[in-house]
Amino acid sequence: MTTLAEQIRAMPDDAREAWWASLTPAERLRVAHDWRTYARDDQRTPRGDWRWWAALAGRGWGKTRAGAEFVHERADANPGMLGAIVGRTYQDARFVMIEGESGVVATQKPWNPVSWEPGKKLLTWSNGAKALLYTADKPDSIAGSNLAWAWGDEWCLWREVGGLHALDQIAFALRAGSDPRAMLTSTPRPTRRVRELLTRPDVHVTRGRTLDNRDNLAPGVVDELLRRYEGTRLGRQELYAEVLDDVEGALWTQDLIDSTRLDAVPRDLVRIVVAIDPAVTALEESDETGIIVVGMDADRECYVLEDLSGRHPASGPDGWPRIAVAAYHRHGASRIVAEVNQGGDLVEATIRTVDRGCAYRAVRASRGKATRAEPIAAMYEQRRVHHVGDPRALQMLEDQMCSWVPGMESPDRLDALVWGLTDLGLGAHVGQFAPVREMGDTATRHQRLTTAVGARGRFGAGSF
Secondary structure (H helix, E strand, O other), rough: OOHHHHHHOOOOOOOOHHHHOOOOHHHHHHHHHHHHOOOHHHOOOOOOOOEEEEEOOOOOOOHHHHHHHHHHHHHHHOOOOOOEEOOOOHHHHHHHHHHHHOOOOOEOOOEEOOOEEEEEEEEEEEEEEEEEEEEEEEOHHOOOOOOOEEEEEEEHHHHEOOOOOHHHHHHHHOOOOOOOEEEEEOOOOOHHHHHHHOOOOOEEEEEEEEEHHHHHOOHHHHHHHHHHHHHOHHHHOOOOOOOOOOOOOOOHHHHHHHHEEOOOOOEEEEHHHHEEOOOOOOOOOOOEEEEEEEEOOOOOEEEEEEEEEEEEOOOOOOOHHHHHHHHHOOOOOOOOEOOOOOOOOOOOHHOOOOOOOOEEEEEOHHHHOHHHHHHHHHHOOOOOOEOOOOOOHHHHHHHHHOOOOEOOOOOOHHHHHHHHHHHOOOOHHHOEEEEEEEOOOOOHHHHHHHHHHHHHHHHHOOOO
């Protein structure tokens, strides 16, 4: 699947020079700037009768560039008409889709240059074509538009807001011109809406792997991604763009998690916990240390705020004790909770070397992992637990949740999540854990609780 540029470079020098000399100045300009010169076959706008082009591809495949070039093609073909650029959030739409290094402004064509007015959220091409910037988190803003084309990025991460979904609003608005079409680019997610759209007859689906774009990525990037994720469910999704099936017997599904997802915490939190499932070692082949930050409001609604897990050493500036203590202070947490089945007093000792005064509770599993996890899964089903912020930041945690089946060895991030939510009081009535020791006197715990409530003023809406 060679590009035209590669074919030109492969020509003998004299043949290439003769071919170039045969072109007019306008033709040379086209060859130098036309996307078809550099694009792989799977990145070019497909032929045929379709209304939606869904490009599902792995990280680094070139989705943003393909989307930006689709925009220029539609602007060229629809002078004086309106299109839409729809991102998951305003930041995604502006700083990736429009102003990014592969975005619309950077890839504009000399024969039809584009001007960008951020204040108006408006792109204008020299032929009179225009495009407005919209965001999927405000789908009602698309209503009433009369669109000849649209590009939506990371659409698999879009969610309904107030009963509205941006895809539905685009479909209603896509009615201008003789051939209105839309392109959707994303790394896939196994949700009901994604599966439904991919089965429609008016959708052309392109699938791509991260490996397809190896030559245009920094040296070693693909090898590192393969080393870390090859053979995992997350790797199949993020590198090979597979839409994964739900795992039979798993306590969580992606639809279940997405159904209560929030962009920000809506109210003050009365308790925040940093939960740790420490690994014994921090070698490349070791388990990760799970570090999850969770919080609860006055109505006992719970929020998963941050996943800081990884293969962190027990000491040093990048060690998991420093990461956990930093999160404890950053979020104004009530305490740190750590499982000590393997580490015993050593876990507490490593935390105390960083901060002797932090409130700390050690817990040791007294029942099976399924017994601890099932009440937490029930809270998700009751819509009492919300994942907060960009879904990509919690993706590795969610992959563990959706792939774990009771009876399997439970992974680190999931274990830390269960410990944290259990400590907040979810399911404590069934005795999922046995507290070993809680450090920090009453005054210290009261101070941390006061800080936790006050911290919402610093880390309010939009901060996660």
